[in-house]
Amino acid sequence: MSEAEATVAGDSNNRPTTYRLPHAKAGMLAFLLSEVAFFSTLITTYVVFLRETRAADPGPAQVFKDDMPLVLAATICLLASSVTIHLAEGAMRRGSRESFLGFWGLTILLGVTFLACTGKEWYKLINHFGLTISRNMFGSTFFTLVGFHAAHVTVGLVSLSIIWRLALRREVSAQNPTGVEVVSWYWHFVDGVWIVVFSLVYLIGR
Numbered sequence: 001m002s003e004a005e006a007t008v009a010g011d012s013n014n015r016p017t018t019y020r021l022p023h024a025k026a027g028m029l030a031f032l033l034s035e036v037a038f039f040s041t042l043i044t045t046y047v048v049f050l051r052e053t054r055a056a057d058p059g060p061a062q063v064f065k066d067d068m069p070l071v072l073a074a075t076i077c078l079l080a081s082s083v084t085i086h087l088a089e090g091a092m093r094r095g096s097r098e099s100f101l102g103f104w105g106l107t108i109l110l111g112v113t114f115l116a117c118t119g120k121e122w123y124k125l126i127n128h129f130g131l132t133i134s135r136n137m138f139g140s141t142f143f144t145l146v147g148f149h150a151a152h153v154t155v156g157l158v159s160l161s162i163i164w165r166l167a168l169r170r171e172v173s174a175q176n177p178t179g180v181e182v183v184s185w186y187w188h189f190v191d192g193v194w195i196v197v198f199s200l201v202y203l204i205g206r
Helices: 023-048 050-055 068-094 097-128 137-168 178-204
Strands: 003-008 017-022
Touching: 017 023, 023 050, 023 137, 023 178, 050 137, 068 097, 068 178, 097 137, 137 178
Parallel strands: none
Antiparallel strands: 003 017
């Protein structure tokens, strides 16, 4: 059987209805649940050592003093990408291939911009402040948490690029939407995690 089954509420004749969930969707849901546990551990660790990170030299108040415009720009790009990927899904369901390719490509561009901003921020932290993952508690927790998120964004961009290439070859359509949907779920998850990370590291953690 290629699909997972679940019995849900019955129909008008009180007969049970079987809902078939494709394995790709079931697998992605299971994966995202494991990722929730993974990031919850990293976030909890950051919270536990919050006092030490604030007192570190250099610490967040010092290194983030002039970085907020860059971080805010990166955040806007990532959150905007959730909008564009949603619009791309809608275009696919309507059968508008050109709109799908446009919005999906814009999602990729916004994600790449986010990573470019992150790379620029890290360059400054390392070269101007000497902050590395082994420098102090702040460096260890910051680069671990933000670094793993950046790694997940990178994986998402690879997946988005694969779907975009398949769409160019007309192998993605409203009749075959599963790949688009599961990648979209993953991307929305990555964006949601960033909201928590941004709030904790750049706002509360300062």
